[in-house]
Amino acid sequence: MGQGGSREFEGGPEGFPPGSERRSARQAEEAPQENAVVPTVLQWSQGGQSVYVTGSFNAWGERIPLRRSGNDCVVCLNLLPGTYQYKFIVDNEWRFAADQPTVRDEMGNINNCITVEDQTSFMREEQPSGFFDNNQNLYTQALPDEITLAKEPPQAPSHLWCLPLNFPPLCEPHVASWTLLPPLGVTLTHLLAAAADRSTNTLSVTQRVRSKFVTMVFIKPARGSAADARLGPAPAGGQAAGGGFALPQLPSTAAAVAAQQQL
Structure with missing residues (x-):
């Protein structure tokens, strides 16, 4: 979208220290690959005709276009858990989103930053414990001498x-x-x-x-x-069939x- 007339960017944003791309690529390689990727949404809400994003998650190399959704431009990236810096390219200009977290790099440039949390702990199913575990040996036809889960009825409101x-x-x-x-x-x-x-x-x-x-x-x-x-x-007629009060x-x-x- 809106790619016509945009100039090509070589390397990282202006002012990035030499070798920042290599360091970002090395950090991406050192990330634990066994962790599942997390869908992460990046959003630009400050106008513009053509909007792209790039960052440390792709070694500041490829410009990823954002799709327009109403008045905003969004893109969903599958990122590994970690902290990333990124910046938007709006109408051939490097810009950062003021409504998102920012950080200064070694050269004093202001970039946006995002921390992707590991979601595997939330997706992991907890093992049941105590009386309600799935041990099939606990089920039997024998009646217990005492109902262990019996509780007193609740008090009336x-x-x-x-x-x-x-x-x-x-x-x-x-x-x-x-x-x-x-x-x-x-x-x-x-x-x-x-x-x-x-x-x-x-x-x-x-x-x-x-x-x-x-x-x-x-x-x-x-x-x-x-x-x-x-x-x-x-x-x-004043008494029920069973003799109770009708x-x-x-x-x-x-x-x-x-x-x-x-x-």
């Missing part, structure tokens, strides 16, 4: 304790004594049970109807209690809204 029935009524003036605080949205439509009681079973559920909240509380004598014995057998079906939101409009 603290916001689930903010229930309407756990707060006293509001004591503000001109407010009915039975008015409760608005519940948190996370507690809606949850079936909640009161603390264990030998005499009764208490369940509650809270629903939202537009801007109002309705909390229903179900209380039933515990099975085998004295109160349950005095009540006698329950009606046929909660009435909650009305849908549409039905609750229609009932509220009729009031």
Whole structure:
């Protein structure tokens, strides 16, 4: 791109000490070849018609053209891990990118520099250790005497304790004594049970109807209690097939809204 009219450059940039190309080539040869190359992007964002780059990664020899991407010019090079100096050739002039790291060489020239990190450590798969390694001998059909990974169940989130029935009524003036605080949205439509009681079973559920909240509380004598014995057998429709307490079906939101409009 834009190669017409560009003059050929011989050797390195002006002011480079004699033999800098040979030193760069020797450093490239001394780089560990067993390391995998790393894709590295060089970018020029300061305009120009024809943009090239060269540096110590190619012994300041070949001019590598950059491709235009929007308002920038970029090129992707496969470089070995190490530190490199490079410089751009923009419209036949040596230039460095002010928005990238720079360094001065032995002759005082300002070049851009880049450090390519070794990526093999990130690509290496860690060996599993401990209980979760891939040893096939650990798998068996025999049940262990004790489950070694068993943990206590997590505690309930603290916001689930903010229930309407756990707060006293509001004591503000001109407010009915039975008015409760608005519940948190996370507690809606949850079936909640009161603390264990030998005499009764208490369940509650809270629903939202537009801007109002309705909390229903179900209380039933515990099975085998004295109160349950005095009540006698329950009606046929008031008990589940298994003898447990059957909660009435909650009305849908549409039905609750229609009932509220009729009031």
